[in-house]
Amino acid sequence: MAAAALLWLALLALAAAPLGAQGRMPGSGPLERHNNPLIDEAGRGGHHKHNARNAECVFGKQTRELGSTWFADLGPPFGVMYCIRCECIPIQKKRRIVARVQCRNIKHECPEPTCDEPVLLPNRCCKTCPGDSDAHSPDVVQDVAPTVSAEEEDKNWKHFAALLSGRTSRLLAHAVQGAGAQGLVAPPRNAGNHVATARFTFHRKSLYYSVLTPRRPRAIQFVDREGSILEEQAIPAAGSAYQNATGKVCGVWRRLSRDYRRLLREERLLVTLLWDNEDSVTGSVQRARSLGSELLSALLLPHGHPHGHGEQNPLAGAGGTAVVSISSSGPAPSVHIALLFNGIFSPQDVLDVPVSVRLETADGSRQVLEETLRVAKPAAELNEAAVTAAVSASDLRLLTRGKLILTVASASPRRSRELALSGGVQPRAVCEVFQAPLSVMEAAADQLEDGGASNSSGQGMNAVGTAEAGSAHVDRPAGQAWLYVDRHGALVYSVQLSQIPGETTLLTLVSGRGRRSVELEDLTPSLHASNAGWANGSVSRISPRELEQLYAGELAVNVATGSAASLVRGRLVARPVAEARDSPQPILLTPKQGPTGSNVKIPVRGVAANLTGMVWFAIDPECNLNYDVSLSPGAPTGTPTAPLHLALEQVPFLAPGAPVSRRVLDEFTTPQHEGGGIQLSHAELSRLDAGVSYVDVVLPDGSAELRGELRQVKVPAFCLPHYSDNDVPASQPSDSEPETPHCFHETRFYEDGAQWTSAHDPCTMCSCHRTRVQCDAVVCPPLSCATSAIAMWLIRNVNNRLD
Secondary structure, X not given: OHHHXXXXXXXXXXXXXXXXXXXXXXXOOOOOOOOOOOOOHHHOOOOOOOOOOOOEEEEOOEEEEOOOEEEXXXXXXXXXXXXXEEEEEEEEEOOEEEEEEEEEEOHHHOOOOOOOOOEOOOOOOOOEOOOOOOOOOOOOOOOOOOOOOHHHHHHHOOEEEEEEEOOOOHHHHHHHHHOOOOOOOOOOOOOOOOOEEEEEEEEOOEEEEEEEOOOOOOEEEEEOOOOOEEEEEEOOOOOOHHHHHHOOEEEEEOOOOHHHHHHHHXXXXXXXXXXXXXXXXXXXXXXXXXXXXXXXXXXXXXXXXXXXXXXXOOOOOOEEEEEEXXXXXXXXXXXXXXXXXXXXXXXXXXXXXXXXXXXXXXXOOOEEEEEEEEEOOOOOOOEEEEEEEEOOHHHHHHHHOOOEEEEEEEOOOOOOOOOEEEEEEEEOOOOEEEEEEEEHHHHHHHHHHHHOOOOOOOHHHHHXXXXXXXXXXXXXXXXXXXXXXXXXXXXXXXXXXXXXXXXXXXXXXXXOOHHHOEEEEEOHHHEEOOOOOEEEEEEOOOOHHHHHHHHOOOEEEEEEEOOOOOOEEEEOEEEEOOHHHHOOOOEEEEEOOOOOOXXXXXXXXXXXXXXXXEEEEEEOOOOEEEEEEEEOOOOOOOOOOOOEEEEEEEOOOOOOOOOOEEEEEEEEOOOEEEEEEEXXXXXXXXXXXXXXXXXXXXXXXXXXXXXXXXXXXXXXXXXOOOOOOOOOOOOOOOOOOOOOOEEEEOOEEEEOOOEEEOOOOOOEEEEEEOOEEEEEEOOOOOOOOOHHHHXXXXXXXXXXXXX
């Protein structure tokens, strides 16, 4: 009640405060600037400690995007106040766009009724008359509907790219100058002659980014054409294991507002990288059709002038990138190269300038491709070109294994010497991991698809029998696999297996299904402890065809035994790497077979018995929990009224009967779900770091759960509590289920009110009362029988209990 009253007072204050002159939507008007808008003054001489908050509003427990409107919901007993209209507005704060909630009383803005006896309808603030239009009534929220649906957005404008160099940074200086800045706006400083290329994938209101650059930056910014910083994220100096192995910078910008999505769709969004010495480069985020088929990439750097800067170096600020696609099928393999570049033209090169494109080995002993293109109208900031050529199969293998160098050079006769950009062709510049839960159901579906109408081999029926038999056993086979391509083109894989029966286990990477399945790589030599073990290794020589199949989602991991050609199986699916999926490894989810801490296993039956899942968990620098859940095919989907639940279950430490703390993290309806930004208490973070936590996925009907043990989640040291001798640990979090009082005695927990005989002394009885253990000796009545018999009985009883 007190909290609601305080919120009500705050709303009144907000309603009385007018919107200041700082409120501005991106791209709505001129912005005066006298200096470079990209240098972060607060970050000079050091790193960002935390990422800036997203430009979004938080009202109560709900998050609102920029431009959205709603009526204030104060909760019980007040409810929704339909005369208090709130809006999430952008505010210019220095060079950044931040979000603010503005609420106002609209009761005095109601239009005059057109009748003598107007009525107040439910969920309305203004009285209306029959036949009145609601078009101009302030108590009707009229959010502008998006022009295209979310599905169309993902399909039509999912992939974007950017080239960042000293010359592309002039785009921002020109845009700020054109926006009305007073005086000459100089391009950002780039003394180190940095060059970078980036790839962007838009998915479910999130923009995933991947950056290739020789030197790791300290921060990334997303900027509009007027120089306002829309989003800013710090980049850790030490990258993750994945980023270090691939040489990429990975991240994600979550929950883009409608206005920012419009900037992205209209190609009016810029991206900036910053380094410690105040160097920065900027590029425009552009749509490119060729990105959908990209298999390889190249970052093109100035050739022959790596360190020069200024007028003495004609290639200062120059750079380029290449999007490379291949086709290994058909009678003649081919390669397609789409280029973005600048810096190889002079002011005299105005029209129809020739450009040479070469693909050759590093020592120049073998030339794969040499074409001369013509650029109709060269630009100083950015030029586009493309070339397609037939190549041999051996040349295609050299290309996919990173053995070739791509060079783009000016062939203008006006040049006294060649100005060129060059770089090695490497795996595509996208942060992604290929993952698959390995399940019995997927193996059965694979065999049944092959069986079809003709099932002479009986493999389809055997697969079904294997799946049904799995539901009758307590321990069922399961597994998970994830792979990625490192900077050298090697396929790095990790496979975890659980409860695989049989003495002989064959682990393979396959393509196709059923009898059309083809074994591509044998991963068995790297498998240790086949019953419940790991396989870690790499495949250094992946063929062009295998690379195409990997990116097309046509590869799978198969586990076979002496009695089953396919016991568990999973198809590899590409997922962008960021936040949770940037952690060292996922957690395997298998059916929960009993209460936490209990040694009794209960067989799981039905569909849940053959399900498998994998979940990525990570704690970010803000000490918030991020996660990504993937369930095997055949998992039931939820509905808004009966969703799947993701729960975190924790115990003080692993012991029989330990008290359980359970908290529901999220609800979802699809087999693949990701989320984040969940705040955990210090106690929850401590237990997560200690490895005494579990993650559960509860099926919609609540009949079964998938469980994984959280032993590998790393919590940053600054997120953990620091208790002194006088500190008292915090109580149970308010949003989790309360713990019932338990007592710990002789290696196990007992519930409040329980009584038991001591495990080491049969003549001692103990009881639990409000977390305290009290033990008393048993008072025996006097006996008339021989004491020796009693002694022998006591000895046997004690020995039996000790055994």
